[in-house]
Amino acid sequence: MENMKRDKTVHRGVCHLLLAMLALVLPAAVSAEPSGQAMSFTCAGCHGTDGASVGPSMPAIAGMDPEVFVDAMQAYRQDERNASIMNRIAKAYTDEQLKEMAWFFASQRLRLFPQPHDPVLAEQGARLHEEYCEKCHEKGGRPGDAGTLAGQWMPYLHYSMEDFINGKRKWPRKMQRKVDAAIEAAGDKAIPALVNYYGSQQ
């Protein structure tokens, strides 16, 4: 399976190269579908230029793992995540287009902005993270195949955790157990502590 995919990929790559050369040789070729870049540019009104959000409720999506991006968009498309404007937007794109956008954002530089946070909570969150989250959200939650937590906007992180806990977003494997355990250990403070920890990172 993996091999087949690779063949197809290489094949596509060659096609792209040939197409690109053809386009240069034969000017005024037939117009092409919108590029991943062009589609990604339309997101900037809400997610900032190239996905470097400066609005605290909108997640930074620059530097996002492409698989996480595609998963998120597919979940929105299928109304599997708490209804936001994204459910309505995601329905406009095919899987192929989502991958194109995923690639665009994955190759953008993540820019983080200082956020007001409670250092005491952040300290407690750091310990909780180490114990319950670090295994999947490696290096303090730096961008990776478990998403971007470190330096992510805090209001957005709050919304996400609310949605997980209220059953409005599907838990990734093992996460529910870990979050339950963190809440068991730190009570009502667990989620704010974690969010403050991630928000404190630069």
Place this chain on the structure above:
Amino acid sequence: MTNLKRRTFIRAAGAAAALGTLGFPSLVLGAARRVVVVGGGVGGCTAAKYLRKLDPSIAVTLIESKPAYTSCFMSNEVLSGERTLQSLTFGYDGLRGHGIEVLQETVVGIDPERRQVKTAGGRAIDYDACVVSPGIGFKWGAIEGYDEQVANEAIPHAWNAGPQTQLLRDQIEAMPEGGHVIIVAPPDPFKCPPGPYERASQIALYCKHHKPRAKITILDAKDAFSKQALYIEGWTKLYGYGTDNSLIQWVSAAGGGAVEALDPSTRTLTGLVEEFQGDVVNIIPPQKAGAIAFAADLVDGDWCPVNKRTFESSRHKGIYVLGDASSAATMPKSAYAANSQAKVAAAAIVAGFQGKEPDDPTFVNTCYSVVGEDFGISVAAVYRLNAETNTIESIPGSGGVSPANASPEIRKREVSYAHSWFKNVINDMME
């Protein structure tokens, strides 16, 4: 996902190989291309920034009459006192930082033959491509007795954010306890279709806390309006809509809301059926493209027809008309739409300079409205070109408005999304 990763690499390698063999043409063409952008609002700023982003060899000059941009979006929150005009005002240094030359001048003419823009200060600036995003103008005379001077001094339209927005805010604060505010809403098409109703909501938000016996009447030239069901849900919940004590009344055209004349001295409006008298009157006049669009012969009727693939004027080659001034149905006249159109035009201009066909365009619009405390609503759409009909169509099965009767949590989040959207769209256009 390694699959995806491999692909980009292959693509990048392909692009590099292509450049290696065939990368010369743009260099051979010689002198840097110049794009002159008329109007430093949403469309103009975004186009300027993205032209440089897509091709830093292009010289971009942005010409704007005002020293700074004051956004209309979020300006209804000035009326409730939730924010100041200052918080909506942004300078052009961010764009200068992207290597864009910004001139404070008013453009008075565009010569499509000589490819030259003329300013009131007597400058003539050559261009290879010209982008025009001047926003709207008003159809004075549509309501008898209402003209520009009356608007500036007594009965503001406040539909371009600035001193009139402050005047309207001051009038609302100064009106008596049980005062009556009248908003006259315009016929389609106009800038920001949900705007007049967000305005009524924001004034109601202020009155609820400071003048609870006040009344706000919307006199409408239409029988329906944007996000209507959601507004009514919000008004019912927050402002007693539908009861005798409702802060907000909406009078449709069919119900006698169309207004023919104003007597500014008594603030009395003449409708088809009856007269309405207000303590504060806000008239949002019918609209058309900004003046330069008429001076440069870019209009057909009230708006500027464009090729929807590129936003190049259908009337003059080499001139691209964006935003409110363009005829871009079914996209609304919104900041998000102007921002999205600007990127399509920038890409088309860059492709044109390279002798390439532009890709099919892709557009998005989203628009949040803040109905009151913890009550936000939105509309969104993703658009594509229908090349056969030269129309922009919403992609079937996508888009639409916020769900009816959503949880308080969702409504509350949409308020914070509105405010974050504001930060990001400003960032994307001018930082």
